[in-house]
Amino acid sequence: MTTANPRAAAIDMDLPPHARHVPQSHWRNHHDEAEAAKLGMWLFLATEVLLFAGFFCAYAGLRLLHEGNWIAASHYYLDWRIGAFNTCVLLLSSFTVVLAIRGAQTNRQGMILLNLFITEICAATFLVLKLWLEYWPKWQKGELVGAFFSYGNPQGTHDHLFLSVYWIATATHGFHVLVGMFVIAWAMWKAWKGHYGPKHYTSLENVGLYWHLVDVIWIFLFPLLYLA
Numbered sequence: 001m002t003t004a005n006p007r008a009a010a011i012d013m014d015l016p017p018h019a020r021h022v023p024q025s026h027w028r029n030h031h032d033e034a035e036a037a038k039l040g041m042w043l044f045l046a047t048e049v050l051l052f053a054g055f056f057c058a059y060a061g062l063r064l065l066h067e068g069n070w071i072a073a074s075h076y077y078l079d080w081r082i083g084a085f086n087t088c089v090l091l092l093s094s095f096t097v098v099l100a101i102r103g104a105q106t107n108r109q110g111m112i113l114l115n116l117f118i119t120e121i122c123a124a125t126f127l128v129l130k131l132w133l134e135y136w137p138k139w140q141k142g143e144l145v146g147a148f149f150s151y152g153n154p155q156g157t158h159d160h161l162f163l164s165v166y167w168i169a170t171a172t173h174g175f176h177v178l179v180g181m182f183v184i185a186w187a188m189w190k191a192w193k194g195h196y197g198p199k200h201y202t203s204l205e206n207v208g209l210y211w212h213l214v215d216v217i218w219i220f221l222f223p224l225l226y227l228a
Contacts, residue, residue: 055165059165063228078134083227085129093215097207107198113188116187173217187204
């Protein structure tokens, strides 16, 4: 095999084998790459389900041991109306994520951006309400985890157990909401650059899968904690 530039060929021969190697694509086509990305996301979501399964198991065990105190603590420390409103906010955000993906499938860039923006606002609303109406008042009253707990309810001999599960489960979920906000912002940036279209929306679909999981976890947490 000849080359038009012998000097360049000589330089290439001086390079180590890995430097002379021309990288090849790992995927036969775009469809295979998209399917691999989806599989990776589903595996990641499975690990997230296992994480929260531990909280649900702890909840079930502690509630069986202290059912009467558990129900009383739920009614004493939590306002179901706040939880219900936040549930509606997250349900709306799931709907707008679906609309954003639909916008990519139909090549409507404005629809993608608008619905991702609404989803971001919903996520921010959820966190602000959680911090302002729940976490901050509880922090001031000493309704915290473990050794930091101060008894507010004289009848609640096991309130610290309920609040420990509440704080750990909802704070972990809140962290996932915060991560989701960054991921949605990244998707908005990609949409602004015109990266999404009828044949290129796998990453947006994966963002939607993550966000749906965040919403589903809250749908379980809400009745277990607020409607106990």
